[in-house]
Amino acid sequence: MATLKDVSKASGFSVTTVSRALNGYDDVNKETRDKIMNVAKELGYSPNILARSLVKKQSKTIGFLVTDLKRESVKDNFLFETLCGVSDELSTLDYEFVLLSTTTSKQKNKTYGQMCAERQLDGVVIQGLKRDDPYLLEAIESTVPCVLVDIPVEGVNTGYVTSNQLESAKQAVRYLIRLGHRHIAFMNGAAHAYVSTVRYDAYRQVLQENGIEFRDDYVLNGDFEELASKSAALPFLLNHPEVTAFFCASDVMALGVLQATRELGLNVPEDLSIIGFDNILLSQYVSPPLTTVGQQPYEMGRKAASMVVHIVEGQDVPHEAFVNNELILRESVAKNRR
């Protein structure tokens, strides 16, 4: 591959001048610039990004950090969508994009700081770390800018993009109540996930504001998994024929509840209304199509990417961004007839 030196020799100008010409500095004659440009094109020169990054001490690449990107992640189009958003935005901003997938075992070998330092990452966007993940703490302390999606922690070098989680969750529960449901169960996800706690809060608050007694035994744990959710819902539905609606902290868990109803011979939405969260691809194809509150991961990815490069480039931008969720009405919810 042609290097600067090659272009220098072939054009008769010094390496310095060639570099400056190619980079658009204005202290080089129009004529010689053209000459150099031509030679460069002829030789098929393209700059070695590694060398450049080395001296400039910035790589123009952003890392996208996810945990446990493996076979199972495949169901998770949320992850994929934000990835697409990040990639898209970054490519328009002319930044590179490397995918960093960590596992707990890997974290022992390499700290977050090392990971960034090794590749000279300019910034990173982080998605799906647990709240107590050591990498998360490191990331927040670190001097390399990062923005978190769905984890609201702000700092000098840290921003986040999230959605109106609480409001949209409340909206969902209110919707159920407006349709006459009084006995509403809640399928919670992993307790240490941020989104879990706010959806839980939304559930409790709306119950309270409507004068409905909160019952501890109405909240189950589905661990964000279809199977776990189903297993939890099965005995619950048997023991609690009075509940007419289920608010689930994620669509996959809603799917689990749906399966449970099938096994019990219950009809959705006649016997049980179900609301999910996420608007995953499946939710509109399942039968009945799932009423759910939809996130916009692609948008979040884009905003996160955009924010992180703005921070990197020292621009004074807000370190938080929101994208709106919205309740998507489909067919898994009906009026309470009892």
Add this chain to the structure above:
Amino acid sequence: MATLKDVSKASGFSVTTVSRALNGYDDVNKETRDKIMNVAKELGYSPNILARSLVKKQSKTIGFLVTDLKRESVKDNFLFETLCGVSDELSTLDYEFVLLSTTTSKQKNKTYGQMCAERQLDGVVIQGLKRDDPYLLEAIESTVPCVLVDIPVEGVNTGYVTSNQLESAKQAVRYLIRLGHRHIAFMNGAAHAYVSTVRYDAYRQVLQENGIEFRDDYVLNGDFEELASKSAALPFLLNHPEVTAFFCASDVMALGVLQATRELGLNVPEDLSIIGFDNILLSQYVSPPLTTVGQQPYEMGRKAASMVVHIVEGQDVPHEAFVNNELILRESVAKNRR
């Protein structure tokens, strides 16, 4: 961040020795190696990959090249799954992974070769390029190793991984015939896609081997899109009440056909049997669940990644790999009752 020089100063040994110690060369005393190791750990040293790559002229990173990774790709879990496979395998092989998403407009600015040279990519795995994509030709000519998924082109530096496309497609059509279907339509994808041509071939061959006349007007074009497929199927089904089965070159197109049947008030599989291709996530959740031939993109990704690093490292490995497709029987196909 601590550099080699820092460790050198702190430990009292030369940069050379420190480098050799840390890299496990055997011409350094056990004692001094330990000392150096300790100092390095204390200082939190980690090597600058950029600098290393620069001098070693290899970056230990593999590119994953896809076209048009954007909002719409989101439905495409095939892409995502191979991505997961690639990422997974690469991380166990201790290689980096950068995502390269190209668009036709971008290709004008930068050739494939430049793209590789800039980042000093050691190799690339390519997915989803059209057969006539200029990048594809460049890639094959290029000296940087690449392996293609689902595009069988072999070369010195080029390998591919594909599945038993033809056989599995044939199997699907044979299955329909065995169930008594004689009027079988074929929903084709984009004509220039490799997979399209082989599925088309499979269709024709099996028809012939069973003495069924091939009819030109029985093959439609759905362009691998749900909507296009639906629009094509709608008038076709009206005009051809005699066809009892549809073989679709992809699941998304099968979904399109399915929608068309709904609109026409036809029942699947009683009035029309449908077979798809890909086993996308949706196919098992749709109603009725789709009979389809399943690919294993995750496996393909892994094998592709593995092959490319083997080629990069000069090992003498086969430049082709297969992963098996299999016909997945679900509920969108029934015996022909007419």
Add this chain to the structure above:
DNA sequence: CTTGATTTCCGAAACGTTTCGGGTATAAAA
């Protein structure tokens, strides 16, 4: 005591850039 081998270390060059601090003309101003 010499010679030769072995062990352990290091200086310096190289990778391909960018950039700092000039330098040399030529033109404009005094």
Add this chain to the structure above:
DNA sequence: TTTTATACCCGAAACGTTTCGGAAATCAAG
């Protein structure tokens, strides 16, 4: 004419590694 400004160019150092070639010290053998 001399000074000052301007336009254009370049040498050399730096970024953080690896590696080539050799040097010094130690040890075994002759």
